[in-house]
Amino acid sequence: MNRELKIFSGNSNRPLAQKICDRLGLPMGMATISTFPDGETFIKLDEDIRGRDIFVIQSVCHEPNEYLMELLIYLDCIRRASAQRVTAVIPYYGYARQDRKDEGRTPITAKLVANMLVTAGADRVLTIDLHASQIQGFFDIPLDHLLAEQVFMEHYRKMNIPDLTVASPDVGSVKRARLYAKHLGGTLVIAEKERIGSTDVRAGNLIGSVEGRNVILVDDMISTAGSVVAAAKMVKDHGAKDIYIAATHGLFCGPAIERLAGAGIKEVAVSDTIPLPEACKKLKNLAVLSVAPMLGEAISRIHRNESVSSLFMNES
Secondary structure, eight states, X not given: OOTTXXXXXXXXXXXXXXXXXXXXXXXXXXXEEEEOTTSOEEEEESSOOTXXXXXXXXXXXXXXXXXXXXXXXXXXXXXXXXXXXXXXXXXXXXXXXXXXXXXXXXXXXXXXXXXXXXXXXXXXXXXXXXXXXXXXXXXXSOEEEEOTHHHHHXXXXXXXXXXXEEEESSGGGHHHHHHHHHHXXXXXXXXXXXXXXXXXXXXXXXXXXXXXXXXXXXXXXXXXXXXXXXXXXXXXXXXXXXXXXXXEEEOOOTTHHHHHHTTTOSEEEEESSSOOOGGGGGOTTEEEEOOHHHHHHHHHHHHTTOOOGGGSOOOX
């Protein structure tokens, strides 16, 4: 790998950053991240990066305000150290759910974050499974939006699940579920839901049949697990056999672990875009799939100015 490529990591997901460095055969960039007595973040690069192609890896998760600010300071620090190009690698793009004004007097924070990243010094962004694809349009710099579906599909192909049906837990995930059904050879169903609060969901109607079928419920994230657990109960009530859950980002907030543990689910699969909390050890049926090979390949191609489009799955 060209010596001009350098990868740095914030504190939010250092294990993933290390896997990417190992994949590329590179040492992780040396930097000191410290905190002033009043809580302000301070970052100092411990090596020269003048004229280099820099990638800084940081998921905006768990403590999103702290890690977002850390990322912004990192980008400013790298830009002022005369890097040739700075790419923000954000495996999980926090604040993505605030992507529109769905009622009066509310912010569009996903756009605000995009503006701050550019202002801080990002020349391009690399991310995985945005909550809303239109967020790509919030940036006036290049953005590479990878899909983790290929990682999950490889996992399910090895399992060779018979009588397969892919289910979307809501209308917003239909496109993702259709992609799974197309590539895995299963049928497609849609679970209708009604959100009755920030953490609670009421299941509605099921569009399609799951009688005697094994079902994979697919979503981009598990937060409180209200949506997927309600959908799992619905397909179970309609005669489904084994139920699997596939979600790229495992936030596991609030009652998520307890809900999933008591939902009678065969397997819950998430990626390592977000480091899992200790409580996840209670989930004996949890499978964690690594996106490090995919991110490493994307970083390598971006560095060599090669096409990244072949890493995207065909959604047609």
